[in-house]
Amino acid sequence: MDPGLLAQHVFNGLMLGVIYALVAVGFTLFFGVLDVIKFSHGDVVMLGAFTALAVSVGLTGGGVTSSPLVLAAMLVAAIASMALVGALLARLLVLPLRRAPAINVLLITLMAGTVIREGVRLFYPQGSNPKPFPRLLPGGSSELGAFTLRHDSAILFAVGVLAIVGVHLVLTRTRLGLAIRAVAQDPETASAMGIPFTATVLATFAIGSALAALAGVVNGLYYSEISFNLGLLLGAIGFSAAVIGGLGNVYGAILGGFLFAALQTIGAVALPFASAYKDVFAFAVVIVVMAIRPAGLLAERSAERV
């Protein structure tokens, strides 16, 4: 294969991987602190994208023409409001069910996701139709042989990677990160040591959901188009990525995100039959991985959950 085309495939896969990883990290953070699976996460991604779109429509309609300004406002609005939504979902739906079987949390968040999705469909003007997402990043591209690198895609990739690095730094270098890790390891002991349990959990859900909002905006800017049901598949993929990486392990989620993107790309490129089966291929490999390593690729080493 032409090296330029190979580079193109690799970059396509990396770009997908960043979006998946941003979503998967949320799943794994929530599981880490509370041992819950929050199935509304994909729809929070979508809500973040639509919040950004609404802000851009509002600002552009109000006469603001500066792209960086609009973009900054979109990001701030989407991230702040989704952080709030995430914390609210945790406070109102997840925490009260903490002592209930895990399946209840799974169900209640699944329903919350449906409410969010249908809410956008019904209340956003013409919400059922795909919406063009504004192109706010510089549009040029560099050609290296057969490899076309769009500058906006490169920026989006860098932003995604920076966000993931940022989360890593928060978790490892700050007091909040220490608190999150402590609660993840043992909530009772952490509380006994004076770490505020509820506040830490809410902060974790806020961070995860803020990442989801970023994923939504990156998704919108990358494809120049969003629709009300984009969270469905993205949620399923993000969850699978978190699971193959090892639920509860942030690096596992990142690895899982990139792995899933790689599988999809390989499925479409290298398989001799039609690319329509790329999702079938990717999910089938996930099943095989789960059968061989039930705890995921980077399973938590401590066995206290057994």
Next chain:
Amino acid sequence: MRLATLLITVMVALATLPAQGKDTVRIAFIGPLTGGVSANGLGGRNSADLAVRLRNADAKAPYTYELVVLDDECKPNVGVQVATKAAADNGIVAGVTHYCSTVAMAAVDVYRKFGLPVIVWGAVLPDITYANDYKEVHRVNGTMINQNEAAARFMTGLRFKRWAVIHDTTDYGKGHNKYFSEDLARSGGQILGTFGVTADQQDFSAELTKIKELKPEVIYFAGLTPVGVRIRSQMDKLGVKAVFQGTSGIVSDAFIEGLGPLAEGVVAFREGAPAEKLPGGRVFLDAYTKQKYPDDPEAYGPFAFAAATLIMDAIDKVGPDRRKVRAELNRTKDYDSVVGKITFDDHRQNAVPLITRFVVQDGKWVVWEDSEYASGKRALVKK
């Protein structure tokens, strides 16, 4: 002067009086009113509604008509539900049904079972009329067989030789792929690669990068507007330089709206002529504009209008009885409508010989012959 006023008042009163004495007859309209292709569904709905309004305004009409509007969301399962709802309602005499081929395919059995005569107004899969012998199912628009034959002949006529095909894996996309591939082989074109994609797929970068390697001159896309928008937009991101050729499924204003300047130079084919070039097109468009509908009639609006008018003519003639209406519709021959003469063949399929070629020029679907691309001022392939 006062006498004139009085006369007019009396005349208006007389004109409106008989309307109160008429029986009300209900007919159904089914199409995608929400979802990715809703623009086409709403245009069809408005056009059928327009036909009903015009008929109700006509004092000589023996019945007052009421249009029952149902949304099939372009989903087969929802389509079967609403088709059953309409067909099981004995008050509904006939229906103007379906834009999406997959939905029509799923629903025809329902109409057969309940004996509801329907006229398909937008779905183009041949099997809807040709894979069964249901006397209830008619179609005023043409099928994808005619469309692809004309498309293959026209594009090879422009000296294009190498194609890549992307089709969605529904009946619609697969059908187009089949007929276009066969016709293209006959016309001497070559297909370098065929890619099936799901109808809700978001990312096409892997497929398009593969296509980039194949270096086709034209990408033939068989599918509907939302996926068409995504593929054309991602072609640009990946630097795939090929002509984008679509089917009737992307001939909509929503396609251009979703792409902006990137839509320029996209070609597509559709049965029948554009509204303003149809025999009754001007009259139709003027009447449509007068009703101030918020959405455009879109490509298939005139067909929905013609179908509704044809049904009401049949009911006016034989009365609101499903069996009689079915028999009357079956007999349709050389019927004058806004889309030209309608004649149903032995499978109740209207023979529409005319295929119109479209190209997007300056944010509009322009008939090829009227475009600057045909006159040589612009070229599909930039040198």
